[in-house]
Amino acid sequence: MKNINGKVVVITGASSGMGAETAKKLGALGAKVVLGARRQEKLDSLVASIGDNARYMQSDVTKKEDVDRLLKFAIDTFGKIDVLWNNAGVMPISFFDEGNLEEWERMIDVNIKGVLYGIHAVLPHMIKNGNGHIISTSSTAGLKIFPSTGVYSATKGAVKSIMEGLREEMAGKIKVTTLYPGAVSTELGSDITSRKVFEMMEAMGQIATIDAEAIADAVVYAINQPNEVAVNEITIRPLQQAM
Numbered sequence: 001m002k003n004i005n006g007k008v009v010v011i012t013g014a015s016s017g018m019g020a021e022t023a024k025k026l027g028a029l030g031a032k033v034v035l036g037a038r039r040q041e042k043l044d045s046l047v048a049s050i051g052d053n054a055r056y057m058q059s060d061v062t063k064k065e066d067v068d069r070l071l072k073f074a075i076d077t078f079g080k081i082d083v084l085w086n087n088a089g090v091m092p093i094s095f096f097d098e099g100n101l102e103e104w105e106r107m108i109d110v111n112i113k114g115v116l117y118g119i120h121a122v123l124p125h126m127i128k129n130g131n132g133h134i135i136s137t138s139s140t141a142g143l144k145i146f147p148s149t150g151v152y153s154a155t156k157g158a159v160k161s162i163m164e165g166l167r168e169e170m171a172g173k174i175k176v177t178t179l180y181p182g183a184v185s186t187e188l189g190s191d192i193t194s195r196k197v198f199e200m201m202e203a204m205g206q207i208a209t210i211d212a213e214a215i216a217d218a219v220v221y222a223i224n225q226p227n228e229v230a231v232n233e234i235t236i237r238p239l240q241q242a243m
């Protein structure tokens with residue numbers, strides 16, 4: 001993994017799930033990881049388990065000043081940012097007629113505006129350095145819409161468009177990778193409040209998921225490529241997932 005050792009990688013949404021799993025892998029491979037999320041105690045124990053090449057800053061991606069501070073902290077601590085992974089996301093899905101406006105707004109704020117704040121904060125630094133790599137987490141739900149996922153899918157579809165626009169503008173300068181995970185067993189969805197979604201899930205029964213490690217391996221693969229190779233899209237589903 002010679003292209004990972006020494007790289008400075010900032011991950012938002014790193015306190016659990018695929019962000020945390022990837023931080024551990026990257027740290028073990030010699031990357032310097034700077035982790036952001038809101039739950040300080042989770043970040044604290046994660047950083048302690050990775051060791052001296054890991055740092056964290058408590059940060060909320062819905063606050064532009066928090067994202068700016070996280071990225072400045074990474075540069076102040078390790079001198080540069082090679083990779084930013086905009087990974088923070090929430091999925092309080094519901095049906096439109098339940099009218100959960102606050103949850104729609106929260107998904108837009110975290111899943112879209114959080115990604116834009118990350119790009120806004122890091123792009124000048126990467127352009128000045130003449131290189132860099134921006135990764136964002138979309139979803140297979142950004143490619144295919146289901147009853148209850150209208151707003152979540154819209155936010156992940158927005159991530160797809162934002163990242164493709166960024167890729168086209170930054171070709172030759174900065175690497176751009178969009179991840180499209182299918183169902184992964186993480187804490188995602190623990191904030192669902194919709195009665196209709198609970199009923200739907202009960203009717204569906206257990207769905208197949210894969211471990212966050214599969215996503216971590218994919219991110220490691222994308223970051224480990226030589227300078228001239230950009231991995232632009234990665235879709236990973238459980239074998240059983242049809243949609």
Ligand code: NDP
Nearest residue numbers: 013015016017018038039060061088089139184186187188
């Ligand atoms: P988790 O819920 O385990 O992780 C989500 C992360 O986002 C947590 O670290 C959480 O930390 C962070 N987060 C949430 N809100 C904020 C906020 N306002 N500011 C900063 N951080 C925030 O789920 P996953 O690992 O699955 O999710 C990672 C990404 O993958 C998300 O973008 C999700 O939409 C996407 N995804 C997940 C799939 C799945 O099946 N699990 C499938 C496809 C895409 P904290 O609460 O500490 O702030």
